[in-house]
Amino acid sequence: MxxxxxxxxxxxxxxxxxxxxxxxxxxxxxxxxxxxxxxxxxxxxxxxxxxxxxxxxxxxxxxxxxxxxxxxxxxxxxxxxxIQVAPPSEEHLQNFEHEAAQALFDAIALNFHFLAQAELSKHAIALSKEAFDSLKSYLGSHPEFDMLERLVLVQDYRVMKLAGDKR
Structure with missing residues (x-):
């Protein structure tokens, strides 16, 4: 059985x-x-x-x-x-970078209220110059980009690295 x-x-x-x-x-x-x-x-x-x-x-x-x-x-x-894995095409990489930029833009936009009231909310965001330039190259023509640009602190990565984690 x-x-x-x-x-x-x-x-x-x-x-x-x-x-x-x-x-x-x-x-x-x-x-x-x-x-x-x-x-x-x-x-x-x-x-x-x-x-x-x-x-x-x-x-x-x-x-x-x-x-x-x-x-x-x-x-x-x-x-x-x-199975041979082919390296991603340039077009695929561009699409991936655009999607990443869009996701970053959306995340900042979703937190607009907190970032705009940084003194009260204690929320802030800083991006390296390279990350910001990438964001700008993909979404700089977006109608709300100027507003977003004012909410983000842009610094050289080396300065950010030197600052370290100050928690």
Whole structure:
């Protein structure tokens, strides 16, 4: 009866092995029809299953838990050794920097009330000259940038570093 109760574990291991074989096929496919997204999706499926071994609330037998963890390590080893990660494109980097500048702008704008009443609220913000120049290059034409510019202390990074943490 105990053996019958563990059929679900064997079924899970079989499903994981099938997903593992599919990942191996996609990595080794030289036809050109496999896209990076296909491999990433397969990795997600496989890891979603093998990561179940880390969930202590699922009553795996110790043997099966160890087997799932070993399959996960084998799959990750294949991924690390066979997938070439291309460096990000210049356009991707520009988009990332723009998003970071927008997030910084939004954070300052959301704290406008506190920054405008710095003497009462004891809130302040200082940016290095380089960070501010980056912010300005992406969002300097924003209609509220002039207002934001008055709320931010801009300093040379070396001066900020010398000032240190004065808590």
């Amino acid at each position: 105990v053996q019958q109760d563990r059929i679900w574990e064997a079924s899970l291991v079989t499903a994981i092995n099938e997903e593992f074989d599919q990942l191996k096929y996609l990595i080794e496919d030289s036809s050109g029809s496999t896209e990076k997204g296909d491999i990433q999706a397969q990795i997600s499926r496989l890891c979603g299953l093998t990561d179940l071994s880390h969930n202590q609330s699922i009553p795996f037998s110790p043997t099966i838990r160890l087997q799932l963890q070993e399959l996960n390590e084998i799959a990750m080893g294949m991924v690390r050794s066979n």
